[in-house]
Amino acid sequence: xxxxxxxxxxxPGSTVLTPSTTPERRLARWVLRQLGDPPVRFVxxxxxxxxxxxxxxxxxxxxxxxxxxxxLLANPLLHFGEDYxxxxxxxxxxxxxLVESIYRRLEARRIQHGRPxxxxxxxxxxxxxxxxxxxxxxxxxxxYDLGNDFYRLxxxxxxxxxxxxxxxxGMDLEAAQRAKMDHVxxxxxxxxxxxxxxxxxxxxxxxxxxxxxxGVHVTAYNISKEQLAYCRxxxxxxxxxxxxxxxxxxxxxIQGRYDAFVSIGMxxxxxxxxxxxxxxxMHRVLDDDGRGLIHSIGQDRGEPLGPWIQKYIFPGAYPPxxxxxxxxxxxxxxxxxxxENLRLHYARTLEHWIERxxxxxxxxxxxxxxxxxRTWRFYLNGSLANFRAGxxxxxxxxxxxxxxxxxxWSRAHLYE
Amino acid sequence: xxxxxxxxxxxPGSTVLTPSTTPERRLARWVLRQLGDPPVRFVxxxxxxxxxxxxxxxxxxxxxxxxxxxxLLANPLLHFGEDYxxxxxxxxxxxxxLVESIYRRLEARRIQHGRPxxxxxxxxxxxxxxxxxxxxxxxxxxxYDLGNDFYRLxxxxxxxxxxxxxxxxGMDLEAAQRAKMDHVxxxxxxxxxxxxxxxxxxxxxxxxxxxxxxGVHVTAYNISKEQLAYCRxxxxxxxxxxxxxxxxxxxxxIQGRYDAFVSIGMxxxxxxxxxxxxxxxMHRVLDDDGRGLIHSIGQDRGEPLGPWIQKYIFPGAYPPxxxxxxxxxxxxxxxxxxxENLRLHYARTLEHWIERxxxxxxxxxxxxxxxxxRTWRFYLNGSLANFRAGxxxxxxxxxxxxxxxxxxWSRAHLYE
Numbered sequence: 001x002x003x004x005x006x007x008x009x010x011x012p013g014s015t016v017l018t019p020s021t022t023p024e025r026r027l028a029r030w031v032l033r034q035l036g037d038p039p040v041r042f043v044x045x046x047x048x049x050x051x052x053x054x055x056x057x058x059x060x061x062x063x064x065x066x067x068x069x070x071x072l073l074a075n076p077l078l079h080f081g082e083d084y085x086x087x088x089x090x091x092x093x094x095x096x097x098l099v100e101s102i103y104r105r106l107e108a109r110r111i112q113h114g115r116p117x118x119x120x121x122x123x124x125x126x127x128x129x130x131x132x133x134x135x136x137x138x139x140x141x142x143x144y145d146l147g148n149d150f151y152r153l154x155x156x157x158x159x160x161x162x163x164x165x166x167x168x169x170g171m172d173l174e175a176a177q178r179a180k181m182d183h184v185x186x187x188x189x190x191x192x193x194x195x196x197x198x199x200x201x202x203x204x205x206x207x208x209x210x211x212x213x214x215g216v217h218v219t220a221y222n223i224s225k226e227q228l229a230y231c232r233x234x235x236x237x238x239x240x241x242x243x244x245x246x247x248x249x250x251x252x253x254i255q256g257r258y259d260a261f262v263s264i265g266m267x268x269x270x271x272x273x274x275x276x277x278x279x280x281x282m283h284r285v286l287d288d289d290g291r292g293l294i295h296s297i298g299q300d301r302g303e304p305l306g307p308w309i310q311k312y313i314f315p316g317a318y319p320p321x322x323x324x325x326x327x328x329x330x331x332x333x334x335x336x337x338x339x340e341n342l343r344l345h346y347a348r349t350l351e352h353w354i355e356r357x358x359x360x361x362x363x364x365x366x367x368x369x370x371x372x373x374r375t376w377r378f379y380l381n382g383s384l385a386n387f388r389a390g391x392x393x394x395x396x397x398x399x400x401x402x403x404x405x406x407x408x409w410s411r412a413h414l415y416e
Numbered sequence: 417x418x419x420x421x422x423x424x425x426x427x428p429g430s431t432v433l434t435p436s437t438t439p440e441r442r443l444a445r446w447v448l449r450q451l452g453d454p455p456v457r458f459v460x461x462x463x464x465x466x467x468x469x470x471x472x473x474x475x476x477x478x479x480x481x482x483x484x485x486x487x488l489l490a491n492p493l494l495h496f497g498e499d500y501x502x503x504x505x506x507x508x509x510x511x512x513x514l515v516e517s518i519y520r521r522l523e524a525r526r527i528q529h530g531r532p533x534x535x536x537x538x539x540x541x542x543x544x545x546x547x548x549x550x551x552x553x554x555x556x557x558x559x560y561d562l563g564n565d566f567y568r569l570x571x572x573x574x575x576x577x578x579x580x581x582x583x584x585x586g587m588d589l590e591a592a593q594r595a596k597m598d599h600v601x602x603x604x605x606x607x608x609x610x611x612x613x614x615x616x617x618x619x620x621x622x623x624x625x626x627x628x629x630x631g632v633h634v635t636a637y638n639i640s641k642e643q644l645a646y647c648r649x650x651x652x653x654x655x656x657x658x659x660x661x662x663x664x665x666x667x668x669x670i671q672g673r674y675d676a677f678v679s680i681g682m683x684x685x686x687x688x689x690x691x692x693x694x695x696x697x698m699h700r701v702l703d704d705d706g707r708g709l710i711h712s713i714g715q716d717r718g719e720p721l722g723p724w725i726q727k728y729i730f731p732g733a734y735p736p737x738x739x740x741x742x743x744x745x746x747x748x749x750x751x752x753x754x755x756e757n758l759r760l761h762y763a764r765t766l767e768h769w770i771e772r773x774x775x776x777x778x779x780x781x782x783x784x785x786x787x788x789x790r791t792w793r794f795y796l797n798g799s800l801a802n803f804r805a806g807x808x809x810x811x812x813x814x815x816x817x818x819x820x821x822x823x824x825w826s827r828a829h830l831y832e
Contacts, residue, residue: 107749108749166825322738322742323740324739326716326737330717333524335809336738336755338756341753341754344821344825389819390819402523404806409582409585411756412831415828
């Protein structure tokens with residue numbers, strides 16, 4: 001059986017290609033059945049092809065070495081990513097669609113039959129060590145201090161590295177990030193002169209937007225030195241320095257009193273064992289009529305991130321369930337006012353990021369190397385697949401002091 | 417010390433009024449301090465008055481018999497209601513404000529210090545027996561089969577006995593119940609010709625509204641015979657019988673396939689141990705692109721209802737936390753799309769109900785008796801206090817099949 005042996009740019013190195021055996025080819029088909037017969041073919045190192053039991057167009061997963069096939073069987077959740085990055089596995093067709101189609105089938109099976117034993121076993125990774133001050137710094141440095149120049153290549157002009165908001169689906173990334181920041185500001189009902197504290201401010205996009213357009217004073221906390229340097233320089237350049245204070249400190253060390261608390265894309269790094277403590281911090285720093293918004297990647301089930309992404313992308317990260325997020329509010333005296341799930345907005349954001357990332361892949365390769373390009377390609381496409389398939393969600397949760405009476409009578413003001 | 421000895425209409429019966437002792441008067445002041453010094457005076461049976469340590473206008477709680485005072489100390493959560501209903505305790509001033517002021521103070525203390533031991537002890541009531549088919553029928557009969565004539569006195573014209581929605585706070589009850597039903601229909605994105613299943617349809621207000629204004633077919637389940645008889649008669653009278661099927665059956669026995677699942681004010685009676693099962697029912701009866709809405713009283717903390725309301729009003733009822741509600745969705749393959757907290761809308765609804773109830777109190781007394789009037793007065797005002805103080809919340813949760821892609825890009829369509 002002839003098979004397309006196109007490879008993308010990675011070179012897995014030369015190996016002796018011994019032919020695949022009949023048991024191996026049967027095993028490959030068995031794996032496809034276990035995955036729920038997605039529209040995917042497995043192309044083995046000698047060109048042999050395993051086809052799923054359903055007709056139709058297929059994506060090809062090409063195993064360039066026998067080793068990659070057997071490693072996939074041993075630990076698919078870790079080794080598929082590793083061998084994709086190393087180039088021993090390549091994908092012909094859209095990587096995100098491949099992963100999405102598999103996720104959807106596995107999810108449908110789980111609803112009918114529960115999670116199979118092999119998946120439960122693989123997911124029983126040791127919980128990541130608690131994200132105390134020191135480890136939080138390490139983890140944040142790992143991902144966010146890769147260099148502002150790298151992120152500048154493919155983020156929007158305000159350098160917002162969180163889910164955008166597309167009230168009109170045709171919006172470009174710049175407009176959608178601005179729309180997200182306006183959406184957040186409206187949800188917080190900000191008034192000129194109010195004091196906002198931001199926990200985890202990234203490159204400062206939200207703090208600049210709120211200071212510039214809503215007349216508030218923002219105190220923004222971050223533990224990434226590179227990001228803070230960027231924030232301060234840009235606030236100075238844009239004449240916003242008297243309206244924003246940037247503080248290099250962990251969320252545990254937030255000081256002062258504020259009208260509004262906002263945190264966009266930090267909760268994923270807080271560690272679920274620390275939610276109640278974060279709630280106590282919000283209670284301590286918010287005024288009596290204080291309110292807040294937490295924007296976080298989430299999930300429905302409460303399982304650890306896959307081992308590949310934990311190892312290579314986000315050490316110590318965890319996307320909470322909505323139920324787990326309630327630890328933030330329960331004993332700290334807050335009530336949830338509004339939850340909006342922006343899952344498809346994150347999928348759209350990732351589509352935009354991937355488009356820009358690929359347009360600059362050569363520059364990224366020059367700045368780092370081919371493994372780095374493939375690592376990020378796998379991470380961004382895998383994330384897109386997760387949001388499309390519903391394995392990940394994006395929650396914006398608005399909260400207020402329990403028993404607060406001065407609430408709007410409808411959410412119409414968000415849409416005027 | 418002179419004290420106002422006004423009594424409302426209840427007659428506690430004649431008793432020998434021995435004077436209060438100094439320890440009793442001190443104890444009364446101590447109780448007020450334990451309650452956080454609310455703007456409340458205790459007027460003892462001999463006219464002695466215990467005043468809190470804060471100045472300002474006060475509400476009076478009048479103990480007409482020594483027994484009521486000591487019973488209050490023994491079990492305030494049960495006996496305050498019982499002796500209010502029996503007339504041994506009366507309140508001079510607004511009952512809801514009295515209860516609200518106490519709830520607010522206790523809640524503020526809990527956030528600072530945790531719940532005091534005496535409250536933990538009192539709340540450690542045995543969990544209500546599981547709400548199986550039989551018990552569910554019994555509990556529903558207890559409250560909802562008091563007679564349609566009674567509810568007709570003070571509900572709106574569509575007989576909706578759940579939280580209304582006041583996008584304009586000045587709306588009357590009729591308009592607000594219609595606005596609630598429209599809000600629900602919009603959240604469900606109903607299209608003409610679609611099939612809706614309603615679990616727990618009350619007196620059928622929503623089923624009539626959806627069939628009449630949204631062109632859908634509704635299959636509505638209920639286990640209250642009196643309500644169903646009313647529903648069927650009214651659907652016939654209004655020419656809606658071919659667009660609504662009323663089924664006398666428990667939610668566990670819902671049959672068929674539907675585009676949308678809706679349940680307004682039933683979850684409180686389902687029992688938290690049954691949420692996953694209700695989720696499986698929703699999974700079984702919803703189409704692949706099915707979606708749904710659950711509207712339920714909720715709470716932040718996850719504690720049983722007070723013993724008085726469990727004993728006299730809602731046996732077996734439990735208002736879930738948002739976290740507990742997630743059991744509905746997690747393993748049944750749904751994702752939460754939108755949560756709106758309508759707590760202040762329930763407070764406003766209760767204000768309207770109380771106004772109408774009091775306007776018809778004489779008729780209610782004729783239909784039942786004075787104890788019944790006082791029972792309902794205590795229940796309605798206590799509920800109002802709970803919603804104002806934030807001890808109760810009202811959640812509308814919209815959900816869809818996990819991974820569904822055809823979602824609106826914003827919630828603006830709810831407000832057009």
